[in-house]
Amino acid sequence: MKLPSTRVAVIDVVALSRQMMEHMPRLTAWAEGRRVSSFPPSFPALTCSAQSTYVTGISPREHAIPANGWYNRNMSEIQFWKQSNKLVQGPRLWEKLRERYGPGFTCAKLFWWYNMYSTADWTITPRPMYPADGRKVFDIYTQPMELRETIKKDLGEFPFPTFWGPMAGIQSSRWIADSARWVERKHRPSLSLIYLPYLDYDLQKFGPSSIQAAQAAEGMDGLLCDLIGFLEQEGVTPVILSEYGISDVSRSIALNRLFRERGWITVKPEMGMEMLDCGASRAFAVADHQTALVYINDPSVKEEVRALLAAVPGVEEIRETDFSGLNPAAQERLPDFTAIAAPDAWFTYYYWMDDAKAPDFARCVDIHRKPGYDPAEMFFDPALSFPMLHAAAFLLKKKLGFRALMKVIPLNGDQVKGSHGRDRVPANQQPVFIGPASLPEIRSAQDVHEAILSAFAED
Numbered sequence: 001m002k003l004p005s006t007r008v009a010v011i012d013v014v015a016l017s018r019q020m021m022e023h024m025p026r027l028t029a030w031a032e033g034r035r036v037s038s039f040p041p042s043f044p045a046l047t048c049s050a051q052s053t054y055v056t057g058i059s060p061r062e063h064a065i066p067a068n069g070w071y072n073r074n075m076s077e078i079q080f081w082k083q084s085n086k087l088v089q090g091p092r093l094w095e096k097l098r099e100r101y102g103p104g105f106t107c108a109k110l111f112w113w114y115n116m117y118s119t120a121d122w123t124i125t126p127r128p129m130y131p132a133d134g135r136k137v138f139d140i141y142t143q144p145m146e147l148r149e150t151i152k153k154d155l156g157e158f159p160f161p162t163f164w165g166p167m168a169g170i171q172s173s174r175w176i177a178d179s180a181r182w183v184e185r186k187h188r189p190s191l192s193l194i195y196l197p198y199l200d201y202d203l204q205k206f207g208p209s210s211i212q213a214a215q216a217a218e219g220m221d222g223l224l225c226d227l228i229g230f231l232e233q234e235g236v237t238p239v240i241l242s243e244y245g246i247s248d249v250s251r252s253i254a255l256n257r258l259f260r261e262r263g264w265i266t267v268k269p270e271m272g273m274e275m276l277d278c279g280a281s282r283a284f285a286v287a288d289h290q291t292a293l294v295y296i297n298d299p300s301v302k303e304e305v306r307a308l309l310a311a312v313p314g315v316e317e318i319r320e321t322d323f324s325g326l327n328p329a330a331q332e333r334l335p336d337f338t339a340i341a342a343p344d345a346w347f348t349y350y351y352w353m354d355d356a357k358a359p360d361f362a363r364c365v366d367i368h369r370k371p372g373y374d375p376a377e378m379f380f381d382p383a384l385s386f387p388m389l390h391a392a393a394f395l396l397k398k399k400l401g402f403r404a405l406m407k408v409i410p411l412n413g414d415q416v417k418g419s420h421g422r423d424r425v426p427a428n429q430q431p432v433f434i435g436p437a438s439l440p441e442i443r444s445a446q447d448v449h450e451a452i453l454s455a456f457a458e459d
Contacts, residue, residue: 001100001101001102001104002101003101003102003104003105003190004101004105004190004456006237006455006456007188007189007190007191007192007235007236007237008190008191008192008236008237008238008239008452008455008456009180009184009191009192009193009194009231009236009237009238009239010054010191010192010193010194010239010241010452011194011196011224011227011228011238011239011240011241012051012112012193012194012195012196012241012242012243013196013199013220013224013240013241013242014047014195014196014197014198014199014200014242014243015199015200015203015204015208015242015243015244015245015246015420016199016220016240016241016242016245016431016432017038017208017242017245017246017428017429017430017431017432018038018427018428018430018432019208019245019428019429020199020203020208020213020217020220020245021217021432022217023213023214023217023218023221024217024218024220024221024224025221026221026222026224026225027221027224027225027240027434030225030228030434031240031434033437034434034435034436034437035433035434035435035436035437035438035439035440035441035442036432036433036434037432037433037434037441037442037443038427038428038430038431038432039430039431039432039433039442039443039444039445039447040423040424040425040430040444040445041243041244041245041420041423041425041430041431041445042059042060042243042423042445042446043060043423044060044066044067044288044289044290044291044338044421044422044423045243045244045290045420045421045422045423045425045431046067046068046243046244046288046289046291046420046421047068047113047243048065048067048068048081048113048114049065049066049067049068050243050244050431050445051112051113051114051243052065052088052113052114053445053446053448053449054093054241054445054448054449054452055088055092055093055112055449056088056089056090056091056092056093056449057090057093057446057449057450058090058446059446061326061330061334062089062090062327062330063088063089063090064087064088064089064327064329064330064333064334065087065088065114065333066293066330066333066334066335067286067288067291067293068080068081068288068373069081069082069286069288069372069373070286070293070333070334070335071278071284071286071293071295071333071335072332072333073295073332073333074332076278076279077278077279078276078278078286078371078372079368080367080368080370080371080372080373081113081367081368082114083113083114083115083116083125083127083141084114084116084117085114085115085116085117085118085119086117087114087329088114089327089329089330092118092119092120093107093191093193093449093452093453094107094109094119094120094191095119096453097190097191097453097456100456101190101456104190105190105191106121106122106187106189106190106191107120107121107122107189107190107191107192107193108120108121108122108123108180108183108184108187108189108191108192108193109122109123109124109193110122110123110124110176110179110180110183110192110193110194110195111124111125111126111176111179111194111195111197112193112194112195113125113195115141116141116143117143118143120143120193121187121189122142122143122144122147122183122187122189123141123142123143124140124141124142124147124151124179125140125141125142126140126141126158126160126163127139127140127141128160138157138158138160138161139158139160140152140158151179151182154182155175155178155179155182156175158172158175159171159172159175160172163197164365164367164377164378165365165377165378166365166377166378166379166380166408166409168201168378169198169201170198170216170219170220170223172197172198173196173197173198173220173223174223176194176195176196177194177196177223177224177226177227180192180194180227180231181227181230184230184231184234184236185234188234190456191452192236194227196220196223196224198216198219198220198223199216199217199220200246201216201378202215202216203216203246203418204246204375204378204416204417204418204419205375205378205379205415205416205417205418206417206418207246207248207249207417207418208245208246208247208248208418208429209248210417213246213418224240228240237435237436237455239433239434239435239436239451239452239455240432240433240434240435241431241432241433241434241448242431242432243431244420244421244425244430244431245420245425245428245429245430245431246418246419246420246429247290247343247344247418247419247420247422247425247429248344248417248418249290249343249344249345249346249416249417249418249419250344250345250417251314251344251345251346252345252346252347252348252412252413252414252416253292253312253313253314253315253341253345253346253347253348254347254348254350254351255285255287255292255294255309255312255339255347256276256284256285256287256349256350256351257350257351257352257353258308258312259281259283259284259285259305259308259351260351260353262301262304262308263282264281264282264283264284264298264301264305265281265282265283265284265351266280266281266282267351267352268280270359272356272357273357273358273359273360274351274352274357274358274359275359276351276371278295278371279297281297282296282297282298282301283295283296283297283298283301283302283305284351284371285339285347285349285372286335286349286371286372287347287348287349287372287373288347288372288373288421289346289347289373289375289419289420289421290340290341290345290346290347290419290420290421290422291338291339291340291341291347291421291422292338292339292341292347293334293335293337293338294309294335294336294337294338294339295335295336296336296337302336305336305337306318306320306337309337309339312339314341314342314345315339315340315341315342315345316340316341316342316343316345317339317340318337318338318339318340319337319338319340320336320337321334321335321336321337321338340421340422341419341421341422343422343425346375346413346416346419346421347372348372348374348412348413349370349371349372349373349374350362350411351371355411358411360407362374362409362411363381363407363408363409363410363411364407364408364409365377365409374409374413375413375416375419376409376410376411376412376413376415376416377409378416379409379410379415380408380409380410381408381409381410381411382410382415383410384408431445433448433451435451435455436455439451439454439455440454
């Protein structure tokens with residue numbers, strides 16, 4: 001089998017939309033003469049679901065990634081931001097291309113999700129270490145394993161605090177772009193999948209209509225187009241895409257608090273705190289941006305749950321899952337209902353009624369323990385006079401070997417001004433695809449998969 005003469009790099013610029021491209025003159029100029037498509041996002045319009053659709057070419061119903069997190073019915077646990085590639089059902093892009101071109105076809109998967117134990121040739125993903133003394137040591141996981149120390153020797157440590165949390169910024173995306181250059185120089189992969197998240201942060205914090213969003217777009221314009229220029233010099237064809245755009249929001253909805261008022265939520269008291277007990281609850285919601293996955297353990301309350309959802313201000317639509325024909329993984333993970341917020345609303349995971357009884361992780365950056373997505377993690381609690389001193393004291397305690405919590409996150413989402421998850425959004429807030437002019441128009445998220453395959457088919 002002959003390898004393709006074309007090599008392709010697919011750069012996922014999170015939250016890129018035509019609205020943001022108005023502040024990105026270099027990208028706009030580069031896109032002239034190329035195929036530029038806006039398209040309705042995958043539903044739900046969330047990172048893990050959308051990326052899995054791009055990689056497999058099938059819907060979340062088929063690839064079994066219904067959101068960034070879900071309720072595992074067998075384990076009776078909510079699980080968020082898991083990383084094993086084996087969770088995704090269906091053949092992958094690079095596997096199809098390897099079948100077409102032979103084992104010499106290679107793929108580098110750089111910070112796209114579900115990056116552990118992948119069949120790609122080189123992978124890098126954020127992965128802290130968790131020693132038994134309770135510390136969290138920032139690090140990355142790579143495949144092959146020896147790549148981890150080699151790339152850190154050349155690029156330095158991955159700036160993990162800028163990848164997520166109140167210090168999230170452009171530095172992590174710059175490191176990822178540098179890692180793409182490093183992998184290209186050393187390995188020249190046939191296909192590179194590169195994830196640049198920076199634009200997502202300020203748009204969620206301040207809203208896409210804000211001055212801060214425009215400034216973030218300008219910063220991403222330089223970082224992205226510098227990477228595009230490097231790749232083109234190396235003979236690589238860049239393809240730019242996004243998973244979703246961001247909508248301005250002004251209100252949040254705490255479904256689990258409403259469910260608790262109805263007696264459907266069970267909490268377990270632990271040392272003065274309340275822990276959500278999903279397995280013992282009659283119904284509960286897994287909040288994820290503008291969507292909420294609603295699971296029902298007690299079928300007798302199903303219609304009551306539906307009626308309540310329909311009456312909640314800010315809930316625009318309720319979609320019931322059709323479980324017929326689903327594969328076992330999808331049956332285990334998909335919810336009974338998916339609630340969809342109005343364009344200006346989003347869902348919180350909060351279930352406690354008294355902040356004094358909130359779980360200890362609620363005030364921390366803790367994406368795996370929280371039973372829902374928490375964009376408040378991008379903010380320091382405004383009640384703290386000197387939040388950076390709190391953060392510095394926490395890091396010092398950790399270095400000295402003491403157990404500590406960095407409790408700097410607010411217990412409400414009032415500051416959040418941007419969100420996503422809906423599939424019915426204005427055209428200027430839809431995700432975009434920019435690739436060679438010869439590629440077909442992108443009309444759906446599933447078309448992206450075929451378009452990437454077609455980028456190699458011109459040989």
